[in-house]
Amino acid sequence: xxxxxxxxxxxxxxxxxxxxxxxxxxxxxxxxxxxxxxxxxxxxxxxxxxxxxxxxxxxxxxxxxxxxxxxxxxxxxxxxxxxxxxxxxxxxxxxxxxxxxxxxxxxxxxxxxxxxxxxxxxxxxxxxxxxxxxxxxxxxxxxxxxxxxxxxxxxxxxxxxxxxxxxxxxxxxxxxxxxxxxxxxxxxxxxxxxxxxxxxxxxxxxxxxxxxxxxxxxxxxxxxxxxxxxxxxxxxxxxxxxxxxxxxxxxxxxxxxxxxxxxxxx
Amino acid sequence: xxxxxxxxxxxxxxxxxxxxxxxxxxxxxxxxxxxxxxxxxxxxxxxxxxxxxxxxxxxxxxxxxxxxxxxxxxxxxxxxxxxxxxxxxxxxxxxxxxxxxxxxxxxxxxxxxxxxxxxxxxxxxxxxxxxxxxxxxxxxxxxxxxxxxxxxxxxxxxxxxxxxxxxxxxxxxxxxxxxxxxxxxxxxxxxxxxxxxxxxxxxxxxxxxxxxxxxxxxxxxxxxxxxxxxxxxxxxxxxxxxxxxxxxxxxxxxxxxxxxxxxxxxxxxxxxxxxxxxxxxxxxxxxxxxxxxxxxxxxxxxxx
Numbered sequence: 198x199x200x201x202x203x204x205x206x207x208x209x210x211x212x213x214x215x216x217x218x219x220x221x222x223x224x225x226x227x228x229x230x231x232x233x234x235x236x237x238x239x240x241x242x243x244x245x246x247x248x249x250x251x252x253x254x255x256x257x258x259x260x261x262x263x264x265x266x267x268x269x270x271x272x273x274x275x276x277x278x279x280x281x282x283x284x285x286x287x288x289x290x291x292x293x294x295x296x297x298x299x300x301x302x303x304x305x306x307x308x309x310x311x312x313x314x315x316x317x318x319x320x321x322x323x324x325x326x327x328x329x330x331x332x333x334x335x336x337x338x339x340x341x342x343x344x345x346x347x348x349x350x351x352x353x354x355x356x357x358x359x360x361x362x363x364x365x366x367x368x369x370x371x372x373x374x375x376x377x378x379x380x381x382x383x384x385x386x387x388x389x390x391x392x393x394x395x396x397x398x399x400x401x402x403x404x405x406x407x408x409x410x411x412x413x414x415x416x417x418x419x420x421x422x423x424x425x426x427x428x429x430x431x432x433x434x435x436x437x438x439x440x441x442x443x444x445x446x447x448x449x450x451x452x453x454x455x456x457x458x459x460x461x462x463x
Numbered sequence: 464x465x466x467x468x469x470x471x472x473x474x475x476x477x478x479x480x481x482x483x484x485x486x487x488x489x490x491x492x493x494x495x496x497x498x499x500x501x502x503x504x505x506x507x508x509x510x511x512x513x514x515x516x517x518x519x520x521x522x523x524x525x526x527x528x529x530x531x532x533x534x535x536x537x538x539x540x541x542x543x544x545x546x547x548x549x550x551x552x553x554x555x556x557x558x559x560x561x562x563x564x565x566x567x568x569x570x571x572x573x574x575x576x577x578x579x580x581x582x583x584x585x586x587x588x589x590x591x592x593x594x595x596x597x598x599x600x601x602x603x604x605x606x607x608x609x610x611x612x613x614x615x616x617x618x619x620x621x622x623x624x625x626x627x628x629x630x631x632x633x634x635x636x637x638x639x640x641x642x643x644x645x646x647x648x649x650x651x652x653x654x655x656x657x658x659x660x661x662x663x664x665x666x667x668x669x670x671x672x673x674x675x676x677x678x679x680x681x682x683x684x685x686x687x688x689x690x691x692x693x694x695x696x697x698x699x700x701x702x703x704x705x706x707x708x709x710x711x712x713x714x715x716x717x718x719x720x721x722x723x724x725x726x727x728x729x730x731x732x733x734x735x736x737x738x739x740x741x742x743x744x745x746x747x748x749x750x751x752x753x754x755x756x757x758x759x760x761x762x763x764x765x766x767x
Binding site for chain 1: 505576579593617709715740741
C-alpha cells in the first residue's frame with residue numbers, strides 16, 4: 198500500500214491536531230498560574246507572580262509532597278523486590294498455574310481503581326481492624342506498582358536469555374553469586390525504569406489512596422483535591438500543577454535515556 | 464566430604480560453608496528455587512489482594528446496624544437485591560457503562576490515525592519524538608490533567624473563547640465534559656498498544672495488497688484491521704476499565720452527575736454502609752469479568 202501524498206498530509210495534519218489537543222490543557226494551566234484572575238477566565242486579564250510566591254510557602258502543599266514522596270519510596274522498594282522475584286519465577290520456570298499467576302499480577306490494575314480501593318478499605322477496616330494511615334496506603338500502592346516493575350523486568354529477562362547464567366553456574370558460581378554478579382547487572386536499567394514508573398504511579402495515585410488514607414494523612418493528590426474547589430487556593434493549585442509537570446520531565450528523560458542506551462547495545 | 468559424589472564440580476572442592484550448601488541445594492532443586500521466588504509475591508498478592516477481593520464479596524452479604532454503624536456479620540441478600548432492583552442503581556449503571564463505552568470509542572477513533580501515522584508514515588526520528596510526545600502527558604499528574612480540563616471548559620474559559628467566533632459554545636460541566644476528560648486521560652494507554660500492533664504489521668504485506676490491486680481503504684479494512692483487532696481490544700480494556708471505576712473526574716468536571724464510583728464512595732464515607740458499597744462494587748467487577756473473558760478469546764491479553 199503506497200499512501201498518496203494527500204493521504205500522508207491528511208494523516209500528518211490529524212496527528213498535529215491531536216497533539217495540539219493533548220497539550221492545550223497543560224498549556225492553559227501553565228498560563229493560568231500567572232493569571233490575576235482566580236476563576237479560570239480566558240484570556241487572563243493580567244499577569245502576576247503572586248501565586249508562585251505563595252505556593253512555595255504553602256505548608257499544606259509542602260507537607261503533602263513530603264508524605265507522597267515517603268509513600269512512593271516505600272511502595273517502590275516493595276514492588277521492586279516482589280516484581281523482580283515474580284518475573285524471575287515466571288520467565289525462568291515453567292509450572293502449573295503460570296497463567297493464573299501472571300493474571301494475578303495484572304489484576305490490580307486491570308480491575309477499576311475503585312474496586313481495589315474499596316476491597317482494601319473493607320479488608321483493613323472490617324476484616325483486619327487496622328487503623329488507616331500511611332502504612333495502609335503503602336500496602337495498597339505496592340500492590341498495583343508490582344506490575345510496572347514486572348513488565349520491565351520480564352521483558353529484559355526474555356531478551357537476556359539464560360546462556361550467561363548457565364556459564365556462570367558451570368564455572369562454579371552459586372545461585373546467589375550468579376544473581377548478584379550476572380543477572381542483576383543486566384537487570385539494573387530495567388529495574389530503574391520500572392522503579393521510576395512505580396514511583397510516578399504511586400506519587401500520582403488518588404482513587405485507591407482516598408479509600409486507604411484515613412483521616413489524618415494528606416498526600417499531595419489529596420491536598421490538590423481538597424483545594425481544587427476553594428477559590429482562594431485554586432491559583433496555588435495551578436502553580437503546583439505546573440511544578441508537577443516540569444518535575445515529571447526528569448523521569449521521562451531518564452527513562453528515555455535508559456531505553457536509548459539499550460537500543461545502542463543491541 | 465559430606466556432599467553427594469555425583470555433583471562434584473570444580474567449585475565444590477573450595478569450602479563447604481553452610482551458605483555454599485544452601486546454594487548447591489538450590490541449584491540442584493529447581494522446584495525449591497521456584498517456590499522461594501514465588502513465595503513472597505504470592506503471599507503478598509494472595510493475602511493482600513485476593514483475600515481483600517474475597518472479603519469484599521462476603522461483605523456484600525452482610526449488613527450494617529443502623530444504630531451503631533457497625534458491620535454485622537449476619538447473612539442477607541438485601542444489598543444484592545437493592546442493587547439489582549433499585550432504579551437508582553440501574554440508571555447509574557447504564558450511565559456508567561455508556562460513558563465508559565463512549566470514552567473507549569472516542570479513544571480508539573483518535574488513536575487509530577495517530578498510531579498509523581507514527582508506525583507507517585513518520586521517519587524513525589520523528590517516530591521516536593512522537594512516542595515521547597504521546598507518553599509525556601501520562602507522567603503529568605492525573606489530577607492536574609482533570610483540573611486542566613476544568614480550566615479549559617470553565618465559564619469564560621478557553622473552550623468558550625475558541626468556540627464563540629464560530630457560533631459554538633463550550634460543553635460546560637456535565638457528562639460530555641466527563642467523556643472528553645476521561646478520553647483524554649486514557650488516550651496514551653490506547654495509542655500505545657495500537658501503535659505496537661501496527662508496528663507488527665509488515666510493510667511487505669501492505670505492498671503485496673496494493674500490488675494485487677487493493678486500494679488504500681481495502682487494504683486497511685481487509686489486511687490491517689484483522690491483524691490489529693487484538694491490539695485495539697487490548698487498548699480498550701484500559702480505557703473501559705479505568706472509566707468504569709472513576710469517580711474523581713466526574714466530581715470535578717461532571718456537574719451533579721453520578722457514576723458507580725460515586726455511589727461506592729458515598730456509601731463508604733458519608734453513609735458508612737460498607738456492605739452496600741461492596742454490593743455496588745460487584746457491578747463493575749462483574750462487567751469487567753465479562754469483558755476480560757470476551758477479550759481473552761481474541762488473544763488480546765497477550766498484547767497488554
